[in-house]
Amino acid sequence: MRAARSVLFVALLPLFAGCQMFADKPTNATAGMTRMQGVLKGEGGHLLFQPCQEQRRFMVNDTGNTGVLQEASAQASKPGTIFVDLLGSFAANKGGGNDGQLNLHQVYRIERAASACEDPNFKRLTLRASGHTPNWDLKVSGKGMVLEREGQQPLALPYLEEQLPDGRFNLTSEANDQRIELWVAPQRCVDSVTGGVQHLTAELRVNGQTQRGCAYYGGSRNE
Incomplete structure (x- = not known):
């Protein structure tokens, strides 16, 4: 009788595994991320992001391999501030006089502009x-x-x-x-x-x- 139960248990394992597989929900890769606009500045060997109309500054961590450092460097020779429109998650860990860290996922737009933060449209x-x-x-x-x-x-x-x-x-x-x-x-x-x-x-x-x-x-x- 014990052997029969063992065989039944082993036979049911694939069924339970299949139920678990279908029960898992797909994850949203951008869940918990925020889209923000602001300006980029270089300071102390780091790239800093300052949101529009704010004084807070976040050290940029390019977790999405967006190449934002290279893109910002390419804009450095043009007049105006470096405006950026991006998607990422913000961490509150403070350090080096900053207000936290930006884990950058995607850059929608980066350009030299004097008034992009005031775009009414x-x-x-x-x-x-x-x-x-x-x-x-x-x-x-x-x-x-x-x-x-x-x-x-x-x-x-x-x-x-x-x-x-x-x-x-x-x-x-x-x-x-x-x-x-x-x-x-x-x-x-x-x-x-x-x-x-x-x-x-x-x-x-x-x-x-x-x-x-x-x-x-x-x-x-x-x-």
């Missing part, structure tokens, strides 16, 4: 894309998108968004006898004029004519 946008030659700028929100192009009147349009593999997506709109398409991919992009770095590449197509540029998520979108 940032919080309500889901995406912003822009390019040059000629200059164009596309602001996207939950209410629609506004396309501005050099030498033309701004164009306000509704749009449809389609998700594509590998984190890519596109926005399309057909109105006023025009077809507008924006194709976006998660890839480091350097602005050809300012030298700023953004985390998305963008390709604008207007009636079949293509212009390339960079893009970043606005404050209403985190992915």
Whole structure:
């Protein structure tokens, strides 16, 4: 009888293991992280992050291997402060006169800018894309998108968004006898004029004519 029970117990082990496997929930890699904007400064051999409109300073620990030190160094020769839009977790451990540590996971945008912290449009946008030659700028929100192009009147349009593999997506709109398409991919992009770095590449197509540029998520979108 004891042998029969042992055989039954061994036979049930794979079943229990299978139940445990399906019971485990997938983890969110960015759970507990915060998106913030601010400025970067170098001091005492360390890179420090100071949030917009705050006096607190956090020592940057590049846990996500974002290359932020190299990106900041590339911006050092340009005028203005080094603005950064990032995602990470904040630790309260103080040291060296700082207010804690920033464990950096992702950089959305880094550039030399004097007033990026005061951008009134940032919080309500889901995406912003822009390019040059000629200059164009596309602001996207939950209410629609506004396309501005050099030498033309701004164009306000509704749009449809389609998700594509590998984190890519596109926005399309057909109105006023025009077809507008924006194709976006998660890839480091350097602005050809300012030298700023953004985390998305963008390709604008207007009636079949293509212009390339960079893009970043606005404050209403985190992915």
